[in-house]
Amino acid sequence: MGAYLDIIILLVVVFLVFGKLRSLLGTRPDEMEKTKISEENAAKIFDLIIKEAQKNAEKQAEPQAVVVDEKDLSETDKVLLKIPGFNRDKFLKGAQRAFEIIVTAFSKGDTQTLEMLVSKTLLKKFQEIIEKRKADGMTAETDFIGFENTEITAAKITKNDLAKITVKFVSEQVNILKNSDNEVVEGDENFIQNITDIWTFERCLSSTNPNWILVSTKK
Numbered sequence: 001m002g003a004y005l006d007i008i009i010l011l012v013v014v015f016l017v018f019g020k021l022r023s024l025l026g027t028r029p030d031e032m033e034k035t036k037i038s039e040e041n042a043a044k045i046f047d048l049i050i051k052e053a054q055k056n057a058e059k060q061a062e063p064q065a066v067v068v069d070e071k072d073l074s075e076t077d078k079v080l081l082k083i084p085g086f087n088r089d090k091f092l093k094g095a096q097r098a099f100e101i102i103v104t105a106f107s108k109g110d111t112q113t114l115e116m117l118v119s120k121t122l123l124k125k126f127q128e129i130i131e132k133r134k135a136d137g138m139t140a141e142t143d144f145i146g147f148e149n150t151e152i153t154a155a156k157i158t159k160n161d162l163a164k165i166t167v168k169f170v171s172e173q174v175n176i177l178k179n180s181d182n183e184v185v186e187g188d189e190n191f192i193q194n195i196t197d198i199w200t201f202e203r204c205l206s207s208t209n210p211n212w213i214l215v216s217t218k219k
Contacts, residue, residue, distance in 0.1 A: 076152060076153070076154055076155045079155040079156055079157060079163075080152070080155050080165075082157060083155075083157070083163050083205065084205065088152065091152075091165070091212075092150050092151075092152070092167070094212070095150065095167050095169075095199075095201065095212075096147055096150055096169070098117055098201075098212075098214065099169050099171070099197070099199065100144050101113065101117065102114065102117055102118065102214060103142055103144060103173070104142060104144060105117075106126055106129075106130070106140075106142075107140045107141060107142035107175075108140075109130045109133070109134070109140075111123070111126070111127055111130065114126055117213060117214060118213060118214040118215070119202070119213055119214065119215045121215070122214060122215060122216065122217070133177075137179060137180030138177055138178065138179060138180075138185075139177070139178050140175070140176070140177050140178075141175070141176050141177075141178065141189075142173055142174070142175050143173065143174040143175075143189075144171070144173055145171070145172035145173060145174065145192060146171065146172055147169065147170065147171050147172075148170040148171065148172060148194065149168070149169075149170040150167060150168070150169050150170070151167065151168050152165055152166070152167055153166050153167065153168050153198070154166040157205070160204075161204060161205045161206045162202055162203070162204055162205070163202065163203050163204075163205050164200055164201070164202050164215070165200065165201050165202075165212070166198060166199070166200045166201075167198075167199050167200075167201065168196065168197070168198055169196070169197045169198075169199065170194065170195070170196050171194075171195055171197070172192050172193070172194055172195075173192070173193050173195055174187070174188075174189060174190075174191065174192055174193065175187045175193060176188065176189050195219075196219065197217060197218075197219060198217070198218045198219070199214055199216070199217050200214070200215050200216040200217075201213065201214055201215065202214075202215045
């Protein structure tokens with residue numbers, strides 16, 4: 001608002017100056033050229049004032065960068081600041097989406113989806129559990145309800161330039177296990193479980209690949 005008030009004030013000044021020039025120069029033929037030049041100069045000044053005022057308005061509209069004193073940050077936050085382009089909210093939203101996809105894929109035995117989101121070591125562990133379920137004639141079903149809480153609990157950067165971020169997920173799920181006769185042998189389809197999972201995601205900072213992959217899970 002202040003920038004636009006400046007424009008109005010400067011416009012008044014320009015018109016006052018222009019009016020003063022006209023009163024001093026008059027309208028005599030030998031002064032017509034001077035009057036024309038004065039009008040052109042006034043127009044140029046007007047344009048410059050408008051452009052400068054607009055720039056100031058745009059600067060005022062832009063969010064100001066918040067300067068953070070590292071002394072007030074936790075050790076985890078200090079590490080996160082070292083990750084190029086890291087955005088906490090964006091990361092957590094992506095982590096939640098990955099969590100839901102991975103939990104669902106694991107329940108369905110969808111190893112192709114898991115392969116794109118988890119490390120090779122973790123994928124092997126998941127495959128072993130999936131294969132054992134198949135061998136025992138068991139099928140798992142997971143109904144993901146939603147998240148109660150998601151937060152970053154730890155972060156570090158290794159000597160190999162690997163960024164590792166640990167996230168605690170508190171979610172609501174309905175999990176059941178059925179036998180070959182389609183009978184529920186574990187869990188209750190009418191009971192919503194409150195489950196806490198601790199997952200660690202990893203990304204190589206020297207790589208052009210911006211994706212994080214899941215490398216470990218625990219309850």
